[in-house]
Amino acid sequence: MKQSGNVLSFLGIAILTLGISILLILMVGSNVNQAFFSFLSGIFGSFYSVSEVLVKAIPLILTGLGVAVGARSGFINIGAEGQLYMGAIAVTCMAFWLNDLPAILMIPLVILGGFVFGGVWSVIPGFLKARFGISEVITTLMFNYIAISIVGILVRTILKDPSSSLPMSAFLPDSATLPVFMSTTRLHAGLLVALISVVLVWILVWKTPIGYEMRAVGLNPRASKCSGISVYKNIVLSSLISGGLAGIAGVCEVSGLHHKLLEGISPGYGYIAIIVALLGKNHPLGVVISALGIAALQVGSLGMQRMAGVPTSISSIIMGVVVLLILARKSLFRRLLPDE
Amino acid sequence: MDSGFIALVTMYLIASVRMATPLILAGLGEAISEKAGILNIGVEAIMLSGAFFSFIVAFFTGNLFLGLLAGIMGGIFVSMIHGVLSIHCKANQTIAGLALNFMMMGLTSFLFLIVFGQTTTLPSCSVFSEVKIPLLSSIPIIGSALFNQNIFVYIALISIVLTAIFFYKTEWGINLHAVGEHPQAANSAGLNVFAIRYFACFVNGVLGGLGGASITLGQLGFFMENVTSGRGYIALVVVILGRRNPVGIFAAAMVIGFSQALQYNLQTLGFPIPTQVFSMFPYVVAVIVLFLSIGKSIDPSALGIPFERNKR
Numbered sequence: 001m002k003q004s005g006n007v008l009s010f011l012g013i014a015i016l017t018l019g020i021s022i023l024l025i026l027m028v029g030s031n032v033n034q035a036f037f038s039f040l041s042g043i044f045g046s047f048y049s050v051s052e053v054l055v056k057a058i059p060l061i062l063t064g065l066g067v068a069v070g071a072r073s074g075f076i077n078i079g080a081e082g083q084l085y086m087g088a089i090a091v092t093c094m095a096f097w098l099n100d101l102p103a104i105l106m107i108p109l110v111i112l113g114g115f116v117f118g119g120v121w122s123v124i125p126g127f128l129k130a131r132f133g134i135s136e137v138i139t140t141l142m143f144n145y146i147a148i149s150i151v152g153i154l155v156r157t158i159l160k161d162p163s164s165s166l167p168m169s170a171f172l173p174d175s176a177t178l179p180v181f182m183s184t185t186r187l188h189a190g191l192l193v194a195l196i197s198v199v200l201v202w203i204l205v206w207k208t209p210i211g212y213e214m215r216a217v218g219l220n221p222r223a224s225k226c227s228g229i230s231v232y233k234n235i236v237l238s239s240l241i242s243g244g245l246a247g248i249a250g251v252c253e254v255s256g257l258h259h260k261l262l263e264g265i266s267p268g269y270g271y272i273a274i275i276v277a278l279l280g281k282n283h284p285l286g287v288v289i290s291a292l293g294i295a296a297l298q299v300g301s302l303g304m305q306r307m308a309g310v311p312t313s314i315s316s317i318i319m320g321v322v323v324l325l326i327l328a329r330k331s332l333f334r335r336l337l338p339d340e
Numbered sequence: 341m342d343s344g345f346i347a348l349v350t351m352y353l354i355a356s357v358r359m360a361t362p363l364i365l366a367g368l369g370e371a372i373s374e375k376a377g378i379l380n381i382g383v384e385a386i387m388l389s390g391a392f393f394s395f396i397v398a399f400f401t402g403n404l405f406l407g408l409l410a411g412i413m414g415g416i417f418v419s420m421i422h423g424v425l426s427i428h429c430k431a432n433q434t435i436a437g438l439a440l441n442f443m444m445m446g447l448t449s450f451l452f453l454i455v456f457g458q459t460t461t462l463p464s465c466s467v468f469s470e471v472k473i474p475l476l477s478s479i480p481i482i483g484s485a486l487f488n489q490n491i492f493v494y495i496a497l498i499s500i501v502l503t504a505i506f507f508y509k510t511e512w513g514i515n516l517h518a519v520g521e522h523p524q525a526a527n528s529a530g531l532n533v534f535a536i537r538y539f540a541c542f543v544n545g546v547l548g549g550l551g552g553a554s555i556t557l558g559q560l561g562f563f564m565e566n567v568t569s570g571r572g573y574i575a576l577v578v579v580i581l582g583r584r585n586p587v588g589i590f591a592a593a594m595v596i597g598f599s600q601a602l603q604y605n606l607q608t609l610g611f612p613i614p615t616q617v618f619s620m621f622p623y624v625v626a627v628i629v630l631f632l633s634i635g636k637s638i639d640p641s642a643l644g645i646p647f648e649r650n651k652r
Binding site: 024027028076078128132133134135137138139141142143145146149150152153156157271272274275278311313314315316317318319320321323324327328330331 | 379381421424425428429431432434435436438439440441442443444445446447449450453454565570573576577580614615616617619620623624626627630634639643644
């Protein structure tokens with residue numbers, strides 16, 4: 001009964017979401033069938049569109065994984081956006097600084113650099129939370145804006161491409177760019193980086209004592225403290241990993257996709273990451289699935305706009321509504337769920 | 341001081357107050373909400389909703405006051421969703437606020453496209469004009485900045501005074517503090533924690549909606565996608581900088597308003613400094629203030645924690 005109630009409640013959420021989507025499509029005056037067809041063909045219609053889903057999923061997997069690691073120890077990371085940008089800064093600076101290194105050394109180094117930059121950007125709020133109890137929600141949020149502003153300053157000053165009038169850096173040296181799998185698509189080796197990170201995080205958080213301590217702190221800090229687990233150490237560590245993963249997302253976006261630093265490389269991936277982690281229940285595998293789902297939603301809604309005239313902002317509405325319904329699930333479907 | 345300098349200061353003060361007004365309104369609302377223990381990251385959503393509905397109603401009725409009312413309703417709508425989720429459903433308040441931001445960002449631009457379609461020229465409405473207050477507006481320097489402005493500035497100024505009285509001089513204010521600091525104790529003392537928290541959310545909606553309306557009906561006279569452009573997040577920073585104190589919020593909003601006014605001015609003058617230096621400024625100051633306040637507990641202790649009557 002318990003299991004079926006849970007399944008039914010999620011089914012209810014799916015039906016409600018579908019109903020709201022249909023309502024929105026009808027409001028635009030589009031044909032519902034055509035809209036759904038164009039949504040699906042926007043995702044599965046061609047080889048390129050499927051690869052685009054994966055391209056969008058790469059930063060979502062990495063940032064979502066980061067948020068999930070933080071959430072496991074009770075560190076609510078709203079700052080993945082800023083940490084992503086710090087990773088992007090790291091890869092750009094390092095690529096120009098070490099430009100004569102071969103790719104085999106350069107790629108691991110820039111990934112490490114992105115991890116460190118993103119990690120530092122997140123470990124400061126983590127430290128403030130662990131040591132002084134300052135809420136990480138506001139600090140990580142403020143760090144986002146500072147990071148984005150730093151990118152804006154850098155691409156207008158020391159990293160600016162002198163041969164262009166636009167605020168962006170020059171193209172990275174070839175040794176710092178991630179290879180593209182197939183020349184007709186934009187799908188790059190960042191996907192491998194993301195999947196390797198997923199496996200590593202899964203091992204770290206579920207198969208090692210360090211991960212066990214981190215999860216214990218997230219579940220009950222006081223009990224952990226009483227049994228000799230350092231709350232301070234684990235929050236700092238998980239915030240470091242959390243930000244580091246988001247930093248790697250920044251590295252992948254710059255060296256895999258854009259090949260240069262510019263403003264707006266992330267259309268809010270760091271914020272969507274929180275939804276990814278929530279839908280994925282803070283589990284690495286869940287994060288991959290929900291990142292693919294949200295990437296498909298976004299790519300599909302582009303197709304829906306092209307062919308059925310439904311504004312892409314529908315994907316943002318659907319994301320918000322799904323999360324709100326999930327948050328309200330236990331109250332909405334109280335009759336179906338067993339008492340806790 | 342020569343008259344040129346005074347004129348410059350006056351000009352900057354007027355611009356700063358205008359920039360600060362939405363921040364003051366939304367910041368005061370958020371402060372009241374946080375005092376009661378509800379951390380609402382969705383200020384941006386509240387303001388967007390206020391901005392959108394105030395514009396739509398003002399555009400179609402031609403009546404700015406009806407627009408203002410619609411803006412308030414729009415704000416309350418979003419804030420109460422957050423309230424129900426965090427009070428009744430005991431959901432994670434941060435994630436609820438974030439989800440609302442996504443939803444309202446999408447919904448306002450979606451509805452705007454449905455109503456007006458793809459247009460090259462933005463549809464516009466009139467804005468509230470300045471109302472000069474006799475005598476007070478002739479005070480040198482601050483007179484024209486504070487007392488020759490539109491209705492939103494006056495609402496903001498009055499709200500500061502009212503919130504200060506409410507926080508520090510009334511029993512209601514003490515109840516609000518109690519609910520945010522120790523809901524269990526407040527409950528034992530016979531206060532209705534849920535009702536007080538809903539009330540705080542309601543006020544947050546009213547003030548945040550006004551803040552959003554002040555952007556469309558007080559400054560711009562039009563609406564576009566993401567018209568608030570992060571002001572809701574800046575309002576959160578204002579609350580931290582001002583330490584949830586109404587006067588502090590006013591000061592913090594003015595500092596940020598000044599840096600924004602300066603930013604636009606330097607942009608038009610063509611200074612070689614990237615404007616990001618100035619847009620970063622409030623956040624850096626807020627981080628420094630946070631560092632300086634280390635050791636002093638400034639957050640309400642029950643901030644962000646749902647209240648469950650039968651739990652300790």
